[in-house]
Structures are given as C-alpha cells and as structure tokens.
Amino acid sequence: MKWERLLAKGRFGDSPLKINTNAGRSEFEIDYDRIIFSAPFRNLQDKTQVFPLPDQAFVHTRLTHSLEVSSVGRSLGKGAGEILINKFPNLQSLGIDSSDIGAIVAAAALTHDIGNPPFGHAGEEAISDFFRLHPDGKCWERHVRIDQWADLINFEGNAQGFRMLVSKESGLKLTYATLAAFTKYPRPSLITQRDIARKSQKKYGFFINQLVDFEQMTDVLGIEKLSSDSWVRHPLAFLVEAADDICYSIIDLEDGCTMGLVDFEETVDLLKPILGDLFDPEKLKDRSINQNLGALRALAIGKLIQETVEVFAQYEENMRKGTFDKALTDMIPSAKALGEISRVSIQKIYRSKVVLEKEAAGFQVLEGLLTVFSRALYHHFYQPEAFSGQDKSILRLLPEDFPMKGWGAEVNPYPLLRALVDFVAGMTDKYALNLYRRVNGISIPGF
Numbered sequence: 001m002k003w004e005r006l007l008a009k010g011r012f013g014d015s016p017l018k019i020n021t022n023a024g025r026s027e028f029e030i031d032y033d034r035i036i037f038s039a040p041f042r043n044l045q046d047k048t049q050v051f052p053l054p055d056q057a058f059v060h061t062r063l064t065h066s067l068e069v070s071s072v073g074r075s076l077g078k079g080a081g082e083i084l085i086n087k088f089p090n091l092q093s094l095g096i097d098s099s100d101i102g103a104i105v106a107a108a109a110l111t112h113d114i115g116n117p118p119f120g121h122a123g124e125e126a127i128s129d130f131f132r133l134h135p136d137g138k139c140w141e142r143h144v145r146i147d148q149w150a151d152l153i154n155f156e157g158n159a160q161g162f163r164m165l166v167s168k169e170s171g172l173k174l175t176y177a178t179l180a181a182f183t184k185y186p187r188p189s190l191i192t193q194r195d196i197a198r199k200s201q202k203k204y205g206f207f208i209n210q211l212v213d214f215e216q217m218t219d220v221l222g223i224e225k226l227s228s229d230s231w232v233r234h235p236l237a238f239l240v241e242a243a244d245d246i247c248y249s250i251i252d253l254e255d256g257c258t259m260g261l262v263d264f265e266e267t268v269d270l271l272k273p274i275l276g277d278l279f280d281p282e283k284l285k286d287r288s289i290n291q292n293l294g295a296l297r298a299l300a301i302g303k304l305i306q307e308t309v310e311v312f313a314q315y316e317e318n319m320r321k322g323t324f325d326k327a328l329t330d331m332i333p334s335a336k337a338l339g340e341i342s343r344v345s346i347q348k349i350y351r352s353k354v355v356l357e358k359e360a361a362g363f364q365v366l367e368g369l370l371t372v373f374s375r376a377l378y379h380h381f382y383q384p385e386a387f388s389g390q391d392k393s394i395l396r397l398l399p400e401d402f403p404m405k406g407w408g409a410e411v412n413p414y415p416l417l418r419a420l421v422d423f424v425a426g427m428t429d430k431y432a433l434n435l436y437r438r439v440n441g442i443s444i445p446g447f
Helices: 027-036 039-046 062-087 098-110 120-133 146-153 157-166 176-182 208-221 235-258 264-278 289-321 335-350 353-382 389-395 414-425 429-439
Strands: 225-227
Touching (some): 039 429, 062 098, 062 289, 098 176, 098 235, 120 353, 157 176, 264 289, 353 414, 353 429
C-alpha cells in the first residue's frame, strides 16, 4: 500500500471532482468539524463510559472520553506525520503535511465510539443476546440470510459506527482516509477463516449491507485484501486504537481512584513504571489528590504518546505490507505497566458493584425495549393474526421516518431489523431508561 493513496482527500458520497472551498481548513480538519457538530456525536454526552448513568460530574461519559482520545490521537498523528513527511518527501508535493495526518487521526478518534449503544459493552451484549436467545428475537432467524443473522446475534459497535458514518442520513460525507482510520476491524461478521493472531480479526467492522460501501473505500485508498472477505488495516487505524488504549488505561484508572475504588497510593504505584525519571514525589506535596491525579495523568499520557510514535516509526513499513497486526501499546516499553493497570482496573473498577449493578439494569432495559418493538413488528408483518391493540400503540412510538412499508412473509426483513437496532442503539442511556419505563407501564406521562 502507498501513502499517496492511503491519504486520499476524496469524500465518501461526493463527486470525485468536488473541490474544497473552505479556505483555511484542510479536508481532514473539515471532517473533524462535521463530526463534532453532528447529532450522533452530541448523544455521546449521555452514554456510558465506565460508570453507567454517572451521578458525579467528574466521571467520564463517552463524549468526554472521545474528546480526550481525539486529543491524544492528534498528537500521535502529528508525531507519526513528521516521520512520514521526512521519509516520503513527495507527500508534501501532494499538499500533505504532518498536521493533516494529525487531523485524520483526531477525526477518526473522535468517532471511535459513535456506534456504541446505551450502557456501553453491556448494551452490545444485550442486543446480541436478544436475537441469539430471546424468543422474540430468535423468531426472525428463518427470515434472513446466514450472514445477516451473524450481524444480528453479534452486535458490534464498530460496525454500527461505520454504518452511521456512511449513511446518507448523517450527511457527514467524511474523507475515505478518515473512514479507513476509524475502521479497526476490516472484515464482516461472517468470514470463511479467522486469523486469531491478528488484532484486526478480533471483531468485525461493518455489517453485510455496508459491504459495497466498505469496498468502495478500500478501492479508492488501495487497501489490500488478506483473503476473499478480509482486508488489512489502514496504518493510521493503529494510532486511533492506541489513542483509545492510552486514554482508557490511564483515565479509567483516574476515575476509579476518584470514585474511591482504587487507593491513591496504589494509583501512583501503577503509574510510576510509566513515568520513570519523570516521577518526582516532592511535587505531590501540598496539593489535592485531584490535582496530583491530573498532573500524573498528563505526564503518563505524554510518555505513552512518545513511546507509541517511536514504535509506529519502527513498524510503519510492515503496516503498509500488512505483516504487522498488533496493538502498538503492546509493543511499547510501558506495555507491562499498562498490563498491570488493566489487571487492577478489571478487578477493582470494571467488576465493582456500582458498575455491575447498573450494567445489569442496562441488560434489562435494552432487552425490554427490543422485546416490545420486535414483537409488534413481527406480529404486524409476519404474524398478522396476533397483531394487537398494544402492538399498534407500540409501533406509533417508532420514529416518523421508520420504514413501515413493504414488509411481509415473503420479504427478507433484515433492513427492517437494522432500522430497529439503529433506533435502540442510537438512544442515550437516560432516554432508553425512560422509554423502557413508559412502554412497560412503570412510568406514565402526566401521572
């Protein structure tokens, strides 16, 4: 793969001859601006990061997490960009500089969680379990193809994000380079052979009805295939992944300490191996715990950015050849320290009672919403003799633009189910909870 194509400025959904008339902003900076003003991005302010439905203002949501990942991503991209510009001087003749590469990574990082449903990873599991295990979900299996069913029983936020970014409704029309940098898992849900050693094969990155969109992107950028149904990653996707890894490792630990789940002393001990000579215990005196946490976090993230850029430079050629497929943060000198932070975070933060209780509530909420809407749709189109007044009322709660025509016993309902999942996955945590209460009679408007 060649950087000249990998950094193409063309936009998905635009005429190839369209010219940028936004003076002073690069195409990739325009991507960032379009994303940050979009409704799906704003919805992240009320979606779970670690602590579902947080009561404390200092705990991160998906919105604050995404902004921080984007900030780290920009630094990683600019650092890598300086290396690439020196290594490939012809990029400058194409109007590409290190800031452009930073802008691509920043924009892609800004969207990295945009497809996540309410209640975080618990929400992903809840949607998958509904179709895989619940009678009102399993009943659809015989009506769809096997590859479509694989999408439904293995809901993936990354694939949902790609779907949102390329949809006509979003109006984003991002550059192909940003879309590819966003795509950590360049394969569909059902593949003939999975290479478990490749990080990019761990999950999937697009639903089967976005295959044509994905192929269009790879054709424009010259991204090569690994097999008949899998591709190699865009090299900048490794930086987006690293930005996320760095932020959730360090900042989730900071949140855990702020919440009292990890002692301050233990937090400091976990960060010391990363900081090395940068750690000065004298500077921790006469300041609040929150001030100290902020200072340690900033130093740790700065060190991790430096280490990651150096590893990117080392393996850049292998990335373009498709022979490198690991997390960059697994290759840096601080990898062992990050592993220990992850171990402690799993034990004391991600499995804490406050997180598990609210995740359990999330399973209940999403299963309940999918049950009532899925049952009403199935009765209406595929079992009309069971269609009830309750079903009719439930369907009136669907969005005005929901596709309610053209379905029946002889019609594959996969697009209908995709629209239903779009509706539920696009909800904020609080909206999902409130709607669940209303449709189940737990809360009645006006009473």
